[in-house]
Amino acid sequence: MALGAVCGSVIAGSFAIATVWPSLAWIAGVFGGAAFCFNLFARMSPPGWIENWQTGAWGEEATAAALAPLEAEGWMVTHDLSAHHGNIDHLVVGRGGVFLLDSKRLSGTVTVSDGRVTVQRFDNPALGYTHPGAGHAMALAKETHDRVLAASRLNVWVMPVMVLWADFPQGVTEDRCIFVHGDRLADWLRTRPSRISADRIEQVWEMVIRALAS
Numbered sequence: 001m002a003l004g005a006v007c008g009s010v011i012a013g014s015f016a017i018a019t020v021w022p023s024l025a026w027i028a029g030v031f032g033g034a035a036f037c038f039n040l041f042a043r044m045s046p047p048g049w050i051e052n053w054q055t056g057a058w059g060e061e062a063t064a065a066a067l068a069p070l071e072a073e074g075w076m077v078t079h080d081l082s083a084h085h086g087n088i089d090h091l092v093v094g095r096g097g098v099f100l101l102d103s104k105r106l107s108g109t110v111t112v113s114d115g116r117v118t119v120q121r122f123d124n125p126a127l128g129y130t131h132p133g134a135g136h137a138m139a140l141a142k143e144t145h146d147r148v149l150a151a152s153r154l155n156v157w158v159m160p161v162m163v164l165w166a167d168f169p170q171g172v173t174e175d176r177c178i179f180v181h182g183d184r185l186a187d188w189l190r191t192r193p194s195r196i197s198a199d200r201i202e203q204v205w206e207m208v209i210r211a212l213a214s
Contacts, residue, residue: 059105076205096192
C-alpha cells in the first residue's frame with residue numbers, strides 16, 4: 001500500500017511538472033513511466049520482503065476469521081499486540097486458558113517432529129527447510145506469563161500455539177508449543193480442559209492486556 005502511494009505521488013508529480021514546464025515534459029515522462037512500471041512489476045512479482053509481509057498478513061487474517069465464532073461464544077480475542085520480544089499476532093482467553101497464537105502461512109507440506117517444523121516446498125521438494133517460528137512463539141508466551149505475574153500476581157499459564165495455514169497432514173501436534181492447522185483451530189480451542197470459569201474470562205483478559213501495556 002505504501003509502495004503504491006509513493007509511486008502514485010511520483011506519477012502525479014511528473015504530470016504536474018510536464019504541465020507547468022513543458023520543456024521538461026520528456027524528463028517527467030521518464031520518471032513517471034519508471035514509477036508506473038516499477039509499481040506494476042512489484043504487484044505482479046513482488047520482492048521477497050514484500051511477498052513475506054503479504055504472506056504473513058494473509059495468515060493473520062485467516063486466523064482472525066477462524067477465531068470470530070469463538071468471540072460470539074464469549075471468548076476474548078485480541079490481535080496485533082506489542083511485546084518486548086516481538087509482535088503477538090493473536091491473544092485468546094477462554095475457558096481453556098490463555099493462548100498466544102502465531103500465524104504462519106507456508107508454501108509447502110509441513111511436518112512437525114520433536115518440536116521442529118520442516119517444510120517441503122511444492123515447487124521443489126528437495127529444497128526443504130526448518131522453520132524457526134516455535135522458539136519465537138514460546139519466548140513471547142513466557143514473556144507474557146512473566147509480565148502478567150509481575151503486574152497482577154496472577155500465575156496463569158500462557159500456551160504458545162503456531163497456527164499453520166499450509167498443507168499440514170498431521171492437523172494437530174502437541175508439544176511445548178502446539179501446532180495446529182488453521183481449519184482445526186476453533187474446535188481445538190473449544191475442546192481444551194476448562195481452566196478459567198466463564199465469569200472470570202473477561203477479568204483475566206483485562207489483566208493480561210494491562211500487563212502487556214505496562
